[in-house]
Amino acid sequence: MDAGTPTIEARGLGITFRGRDVLVDVDLQARAGEIVMIAGRSGGGKTTLLRAIKGILQPQRGHLSVLGAPPRVDGRADPRIGFIPQQLGLVRAETVLANTLTGACSRTGLLRSLLGRFAPEEYERAHAILDQLGIGEYAQLPVRMLSGGQRQRVAIARSLMQQPSILLADEFVSQLDLVTAREILEVTRAIARRGVTVLMTTHEVEMAREFADRIVMLQDGRVAVDAPATDVDVARIREVLR
Amino acid sequence: MTSRLRARRRVLLVVTALAFIAVLAHLGLLDAGQLAFGARNVAIFTRDLFPPDPTVIGRVGIAILETIEIAFAGTLLGCVAALPLAIASSEVAAGPGSARVMRAVLAFIRTIPALLWAVVFVVAVGLGAAAGTLGVAVYSAGYLGKLYADAMDGVDPEVIEAVRATGASRVQVARLAIIPETMHALLTQLLFVFEYNVRASSILGFVGAGGIGFYLLGYLQSLQYDRLMTAVLATFVAVMLIDALSARLYRWLTDA
Numbered sequence: 317m318d319a320g321t322p323t324i325e326a327r328g329l330g331i332t333f334r335g336r337d338v339l340v341d342v343d344l345q346a347r348a349g350e351i352v353m354i355a356g357r358s359g360g361g362k363t364t365l366l367r368a369i370k371g372i373l374q375p376q377r378g379h380l381s382v383l384g385a386p387p388r389v390d391g392r393a394d395p396r397i398g399f400i401p402q403q404l405g406l407v408r409a410e411t412v413l414a415n416t417l418t419g420a421c422s423r424t425g426l427l428r429s430l431l432g433r434f435a436p437e438e439y440e441r442a443h444a445i446l447d448q449l450g451i452g453e454y455a456q457l458p459v460r461m462l463s464g465g466q467r468q469r470v471a472i473a474r475s476l477m478q479q480p481s482i483l484l485a486d487e488f489v490s491q492l493d494l495v496t497a498r499e500i501l502e503v504t505r506a507i508a509r510r511g512v513t514v515l516m517t518t519h520e521v522e523m524a525r526e527f528a529d530r531i532v533m534l535q536d537g538r539v540a541v542d543a544p545a546t547d548v549d550v551a552r553i554r555e556v557l558r
Numbered sequence: 559m560t561s562r563l564r565a566r567r568r569v570l571l572v573v574t575a576l577a578f579i580a581v582l583a584h585l586g587l588l589d590a591g592q593l594a595f596g597a598r599n600v601a602i603f604t605r606d607l608f609p610p611d612p613t614v615i616g617r618v619g620i621a622i623l624e625t626i627e628i629a630f631a632g633t634l635l636g637c638v639a640a641l642p643l644a645i646a647s648s649e650v651a652a653g654p655g656s657a658r659v660m661r662a663v664l665a666f667i668r669t670i671p672a673l674l675w676a677v678v679f680v681v682a683v684g685l686g687a688a689a690g691t692l693g694v695a696v697y698s699a700g701y702l703g704k705l706y707a708d709a710m711d712g713v714d715p716e717v718i719e720a721v722r723a724t725g726a727s728r729v730q731v732a733r734l735a736i737i738p739e740t741m742h743a744l745l746t747q748l749l750f751v752f753e754y755n756v757r758a759s760s761i762l763g764f765v766g767a768g769g770i771g772f773y774l775l776g777y778l779q780s781l782q783y784d785r786l787m788t789a790v791l792a793t794f795v796a797v798m799l800i801d802a803l804s805a806r807l808y809r810w811l812t813d814a
Contacts, residue, residue, distance in 0.1 A: 370723060372719065372723075392725050392726070392727055393722055393723050393724070393725050393726075394725065395724055395725030397723075398723075398724075399720065399723035400720070401716045401719060401720050402716070403714070403716050404716075404720070405714075405716045405717045405718075405719060405720020405721065405723075406717070406720070407717060407721070407734070407735050407738050407739055408739070409738050409739060409741060409742070410734075410738045414734070414738075418721055418724055418726065418734050418735070419724050421721075421724050421725055421726035421727070421730045421734065422724065422725030422726070424730070426727070426729060426730075429726075429727075429729065429730045429733055429734065430729070430733055432733070432734070471720075474720075474724065475724075477724075478724055478725065
């Protein structure tokens with residue numbers, strides 16, 4: 317997708333869960349090739365916003381357009397939207413390669429899926445992605461044997477197999493040490509350069525400022541700050557996070 | 559503990575004891591004359607069991623082998639049927655609507671013991687081990703289906719959500735996420751049910767469904783207790799061997 321093309325547009329988005337307003341009147345725009353960090357305190361609505369964009373949750377109010385249409389809530393998920401949950405959601409007993417190939421499900425027929433045999437070109441693609449991410453040598457290892465940073469890369473590889481236009485990542489680097497977190501964010505930056513919109517939630521403000529193009533702060537489900545990362549007022553962010 | 563709670567427990571204890579005595583009396587287990595008569599019979603029966611008759615060991619051995627074959631084939635056939643049934647009965651794999659209906663189907667299958675399923679198949683396919691194998695298979699499908707569905711419902715929902723998010727269908731999610739995540743439980747429960755089925759298959763012959771049960775019942779009814787003892791001892795040895803093999807396999811699987 318050409319850089320700068322709008323991919324996500326939310327206007328007046330609202331979600332109420334068990335009587336509590338989790339998202340209130342949220343406006344958000346993201347473009348191809350842009351990295352947007354959604355920051356805020358725990359329970360501030362960050363994960364809910366990502367899940368609404370992915371089509372896991374149905375917004376009750378407002379308008380949401382993802383890749384030109386409302387997200388698909390029923391039936392099979394849209395593979396153009398990659399989604400990495402907080403705990404990564406990897407099949408730990410399976411190998412790195414098997415987890416990566418899962419990203420090709422939407423292009424794979426039922427029989428091949430049941431036999432666990434993907435098309436030869438999918439194997440080639442998966443190996444190429446794993447090599448790019450620096451974990452090609454671990455392809456045949458079970459995921460449970462990998463370190464946190466390596467698992468993170470497997471989750472990215474699975475999403476890249478989907479050939480996504482949007483990548484959503486929930487608290488992506490919060491459980492990693494600083495060095496590994498920076499490495500993973502560098503990988504994410506390279507993905508965005510290919511024209512993929514990256515939306516990540518975080519509560520690491522300093523890192524968000526360094527790696528994001530734009531920072532959106534959520535406070536009690538409302539957008540408190542929406543500004544280019546370089547223009548963000550750190551004092552204001554600290555106030556929101558306090 | 560409060561005094562009220564203590565009083566409640568005392569009342570429960572007394573009521574349970576009285577109910578127990580009443581039930582024993584109703585079952586004839588407090589009738590001294592009947593008990594004495596029974597003890598005499600047991601003494602005669604025990605005396606006639608020894609020494610076991612070794613001349614029948616050949617036919618008994620073949621029948622035990624058939625019993626193990628029935629359990630083996632029945633368990634595996636049941637497992638093949640149990641997998642799709644379990645997926646359809648798992649809330650995380652198939653959704654709550656399907657899970658409710660299919661769990662009721664599995665409960666119905668389990669309500670009928672393997673012996674009665676064997677009777678059904680004796681009627682359907684005739685006397686012999688085929689009927690026994692099908693009976694064991696149907697019961698195993700119900701039993702394993704429930705165990706497997708429970709294991710599948712224990713899979714981390716985030717794993718399922720992440721795989722579903724790739725655009726995978728329900729069947730793909732089951733094959734590529736749920737089954738691998740539960741594989742260890744699926745295999746250990748399969749071993750457990752196989753062990754159980756070896757024991758259950760030893761009485762299928764009572765209804766003409768093959769295996770050692772045919773000889774157990776025949777020797778019992780014709781009062782050939784020495785031959786019965788040979789069959790019982792051979793069954794015991796076979797069951798112990800299967801248990802030992804199973805335990806070794808289980809360790810091998812869990813150590814990996």
